[in-house]
Amino acid sequence: MQMSQERKSSKLKPQAEKWEEDLPEKYDLQQPTAPRLIRVNEINDIWMEIPRHENITWLGTWVISIGSLIFISLNYFFLSLPDFFSEMTSDNKIEVLLLNFSFISLSLFFSRMALFVPRGTPVRLNRKRQKVYVYEHQRSIWPWMRWPTVIKVFDWTDIHGEMLMYSGRYDYGHRLSCAVCKRGTYEVIDRFLLSYTAGDNRMIRGLWNHCCLYMQYKPVPETPLLTRKPLSWTPVNTIRWPEDLDKESKTAPE
Template sequence: MFSDIASFIFYFLLLLPVFYFVVSGFRSVLFEPRGAPVRFNRKRQKVYVYEYQRSVWPWKRWPVVIKVFDWADIQGERVQLAGHADWGHRIYCAVCKPGTYEVVDRFVLAWTVGNLRDAYGLWSHCCHYMEARPVPKNPLLTDKPADWTPFRTVRWPSDVERESTTATGMM
């Protein structure tokens, strides 16, 4: 009798982490947007980043945090990845203290692209847009990643939606 209860407790404790990782994995695959959506507002010289703040508990709600940065404080960083499933070049935006290169925050501008020319071209495209210089009419990256789930929706709060898409008015 005691060995049955002990083996049940042992297997339950063994399966608990498996259950945790399965629930976390399904939640991030089905509901979390791919990457952090970013909006550039040239008139305000602001960059808006939409990020999920994951919780340790997969069944708890993951709040959305909207971060707003000044364009003048952002530096581009290119990182080359050489992993099994993730290889190529990734562009990060490092947010620095004004007038310095001390990084206070960082977000992903573009997930992995396989071509160095495309990575630099994407950063150049963003710089040209924000500095009101001519931007190429043809899209830089034409392939749209397959998003097979309808649950990955990005819903900007209405006040941030208005601020990030207009030239005047404050939040």
């Protein structure tokens, strides 16, 4: 009965949405799942970089973007015909203008998603500094706004692992979330994902154990389970670290 009650809520407050399980404390050397990487960009004696690939069909962003552009072009063609717009009532003109604005916004949103959203935004773990560097691209549903990139830097000692469970039609499986807490407490001040959805929860537990052991200078496997990059459909690499943080995250303190 006590075990059942423990599973109902997290020790971390506030509890994460979709929470399923608190993962073992990071200094526990007897975690039940063997360490394993899902994907990795780089791993060496100083730092490790883990890519985070979203469960998005990027081809769909291109299809919707191109479809919206075709609609706008056809609509502009008809509006440019003699007397086409002038013969409309005021209400019809407003409806047409609003419809065009909506499709322009939709096209711009999906064009930005297709061309400029970084794929596989990384997290770097620097064990010499005991720091974690999280590359976050903050996009908005409003395409006319700036979508900034923010690098968050956390102390490894303040991070706790938790497993989330998603059960949507197109996103079913487990995620590894990292909760950043006030020093010495379970009071959460920030969260970030270390892995998007994986079908097998052992992959999530194994990745957490791998990170924990790596940050303690313990031997860990360096070959990931998945070595092939997901198809991105983007023509350019849009991940660009600020020069100072790029250097700091890949070097030991002097």
